[in-house]
Amino acid sequence: MKENKSEWVLLRSFSNSLEANIVCSFLNSQGIETQSRDEHIVNINWLYSNAVGGVKVMVRSQDLEAATSALEAQESAPPLEVVGEECPKCHSTQTEHNFKSYKGIKTLFVALFALVLPFRDREAWSCLSCGHQWQKTESQSGIYIFFNWLIFFLVLGLLLSLFMGWFRQI
C-alpha cells in the first residue's frame, strides 16, 4: 500500500455528530474523502463537545479547497424543499408559513383553539428570498366555517355545563 496521500486537515467542526455526518456524506457524494474525529466522545456526552472543540470533519489537504467551495455552494443554494405561497413582492416561491403574527397570550389561545378546531382564517407568510412578510386571508367555504363554529359552540356548551355542575356542588 502506497503512502503517497497527503495529510488530513481540519475542514470544519460541529457541535454534534449529526451535522458532521451530513457534511461527510455530502462531501463523499462529491468524491471527496472525509474523516470525522471526536465523534464518539461527543456522542457520549454532548457537554464534552465544547471541551474537545466539537466533532471535526477532516479532509485530505489537497481536497481542502474543493471541499470548502462545494460546501459554500451547497449553503448558498436556497433549500429546494420549501415551496409555499408566491411572494407578492418578488414572486419567489421560497416562502414559509409562520405564526409570527400571534404574540404572547394570543399564541396560547391560538394553540388551544387549534386543538379543538382548525381556525385558519389568517395566515402569516414570510419570504425567504427578500424577507417580505404578509398575511393571507384564506377563502373558506361557508360549510367549513359553519362546522367550525358548530364545533366551537358544542365545546363551549360542554365546558359551561361542566362548570355549572361543579358550581352546584358547592
Ligand SMILES: [Zn+2]
Ligand atoms: Zn419575496
